[in-house]
Amino acid sequence: MAEMKTAIGLMSGTSMDGIDIALVRTDGRDVVERGPAQGIAYDAKFRDRLKQALEDAKAITRRDERPGSLAAVENELTLRHAEAVQGFLIKNNLQAADIDVIGFHGQTVLHRPDAALTVQLGDGALLARETGITVVHDMRANDMVHGGQGAPLIPAYHAALAAGLPENLRSRRPVVFVNIGGISNLTFVGTDGQVAAFDSGPGNTLIDQWVEAHAGIPYDQGGMIASEGRVLAGLAERYLANPFFTGTRRRSLDRNDFSPPAGADASLEDGARTLAYVTAAAILKSSQHLSMRPGTYIICGGGRLNRIIMRDLAELALAEQASVIAAEEAGLDGDAMEAEAWAYLAVRSLEGLPLTFPGTTGVTKPVTGGVLNMPGETARPNAD
Numbered sequence: 001m002a003e004m005k006t007a008i009g010l011m012s013g014t015s016m017d018g019i020d021i022a023l024v025r026t027d028g029r030d031v032v033e034r035g036p037a038q039g040i041a042y043d044a045k046f047r048d049r050l051k052q053a054l055e056d057a058k059a060i061t062r063r064d065e066r067p068g069s070l071a072a073v074e075n076e077l078t079l080r081h082a083e084a085v086q087g088f089l090i091k092n093n094l095q096a097a098d099i100d101v102i103g104f105h106g107q108t109v110l111h112r113p114d115a116a117l118t119v120q121l122g123d124g125a126l127l128a129r130e131t132g133i134t135v136v137h138d139m140r141a142n143d144m145v146h147g148g149q150g151a152p153l154i155p156a157y158h159a160a161l162a163a164g165l166p167e168n169l170r171s172r173r174p175v176v177f178v179n180i181g182g183i184s185n186l187t188f189v190g191t192d193g194q195v196a197a198f199d200s201g202p203g204n205t206l207i208d209q210w211v212e213a214h215a216g217i218p219y220d221q222g223g224m225i226a227s228e229g230r231v232l233a234g235l236a237e238r239y240l241a242n243p244f245f246t247g248t249r250r251r252s253l254d255r256n257d258f259s260p261p262a263g264a265d266a267s268l269e270d271g272a273r274t275l276a277y278v279t280a281a282a283i284l285k286s287s288q289h290l291s292m293r294p295g296t297y298i299i300c301g302g303g304r305l306n307r308i309i310m311r312d313l314a315e316l317a318l319a320e321q322a323s324v325i326a327a328e329e330a331g332l333d334g335d336a337m338e339a340e341a342w343a344y345l346a347v348r349s350l351e352g353l354p355l356t357f358p359g360t361t362g363v364t365k366p367v368t369g370g371v372l373n374m375p376g377e378t379a380r381p382n383a384d
C-alpha cells in the first residue's frame with residue numbers, strides 16, 4: 001500500500017463566500033479518511049474587494065499579470081488562508097509538523113478555456129512561509145497546457161469517494177456527483193468505475209446576484225424567496241437555450257458566462273424562483289451528454305441547501321426514474337467536499353499522479369499538475 005499522508009485542502013470558490021478548509025488522510029489513490037472541516041466566511045468588505053478583483057482581472061492577457069487591485073488582493077487572500085490554517089490547527093489540536101501538505105486552490109478571477117487562460121489568485125510560496133507547511137497550488141494550469149479545460153478537477157476525488165459508497169447506491173446504476181457552487185459541475189461514475197465529468201451550468205451565482213441586487217442580501221437562504229415565486233417559462237428558456245448546453249464539446253465555465261436577468265424581467269420572488277429552476281434544469285439538461293442514464297444524483301455544495309433547487313431536481317430526475325439525495329445521505333459532507341478534494345489532489349500532485357483525464361477536462365492524456373512550494377525553497381512546477 002502507498003504511504004498515507006495528512007493533507008489540508010483550502011477552497012475559495014466562485015461564490016466568493018469564504019474559505020472552506022478540510023483535513024484528509026489519504027494515499028492519493030483509493031484510501032480516503034475524512035477528517036475535520038470548517039467554513040470561514042468572508043466579511044462583506046472583502047467580498048467587495050474580490051468582486052473588484054474580478055473586474056480588474058478582465059485586463060489580464062498573461063496569467064502572471066496582476067493589474068489594478070490584484071496584487072494587493074492576492075496578498076491579503078493568501079494571508080487570510082494562512083490565518084485560516086493556523087486557527088484550524090489550534091481548533092483541532094494539531095501542529096504544523098502533523099501536516100504533510102496543503103492543497104491551495106486560491107480564488108479564480110478569470111477563466112477563459114478557449115484561450116487556455118485560467119487565473120487563480122493565491123501565493124503558494126507565501127502560504128508555505130506563513131504556515132511552515134509544504135503547499136501545492138496552481139493545479140489547473142498544466143491541464144490547460146495539455147489541451148484541457150482547466151476544470152473541473154474534483155472528479156478524481158469523486159471517483160475515489162464513489163468506491164466507498166454504500167453498495168445499494170453504486171452497484172446497480174451509475175451515480176452522478178453534482179457540485180452546486182457558484183457554477184455547477186457533475187461527475188459521472190459508472191458501475192464499472194468509468195468517469196466522465198464537466199461543468200453543467202450556472203449554480204448559485206445568478207440567484208446570489210439577483211437577490212443581492214433586489215433585496216440587498218447575499219443569497220436566498222433555504223430558497224425562501226424562491227418559494228414565494230413562480231417559474232417564468234420565457235425567462236427560463238432564455239437561459240436554457242444557451243449554446244453551452246448543446247455544443248459538441250463540453251466547455252468549462254467562467255463566473256461571468258451567464259448574467260443575471262435585468263431588473264424589469266421579473267419580481268424579486270419570480271426571479272429567484274425562475275433562477276432556481278434554471279439551476280436544476282441546467283444540470284439535467286447537461287446530463288443528457290452522459291453515455292448512460294444515472295440512477296442517483298448526489299448533491300454537494302451550497303445549492304443543496306436551497307430547497308427549491310432540490311425539489312426541482314428531484315422532480316426532473318424522477319421523470320427518468322433517478323433519485324436525488326444530498327451528500328449527507330450518502331455519508332459525505334456537502335460543504336467540505338471541494339476542500340477535501342484539494343487536499344486529496346495535493347497528495348496526488350506530490351506523488352506525480354494524474355489530476356485530470358481526457359474524460360474529465362478534455363485533456364489530451366492523463367496529466368499531473370500543481371506547483372510545489374516548500375517553506376524556504378524556490379517554487380517548483382510539477383508538470384509532465
Ligand SMILES: Nc1ncnc2c1ncn2[C@@H]1O[C@H](COP(=O)(O)OP(=O)(O)OP(=O)(O)O)[C@@H](O)[C@H]1O
Nearest residue numbers: 013014015181182183204219221222301302305306
Ligand atoms: N442555507 C443556504 N440556503 C440556500 N443557499 C445557500 C445556503 N448556504 C449557501 N448557499 C448557496 O451556496 C453558495 C456557496 O456554495 P459553495 O460554497 O458550494 O460554492 P463555491 O465553492 O464558492 O463555488 P464553486 O463550487 O463554484 O467554486 C452561496 O453563495 C449560496 O448561494
Ligand SMILES: CC(=O)N[C@H]1[C@@H]2OC[C@@H](O2)[C@@H](O)[C@@H]1O[C@H](C)C(=O)O
Nearest residue numbers: 014108111151152153154183185338
Ligand atoms: C475555473 C474554476 O475555478 N472553476 C470552478 C468553478 O466552480 C465550479 C466549477 O466552476 C468547476 O469547474 C470549478 O471548481 C471545481 C471545484 C473543480 O474544479 O472541480
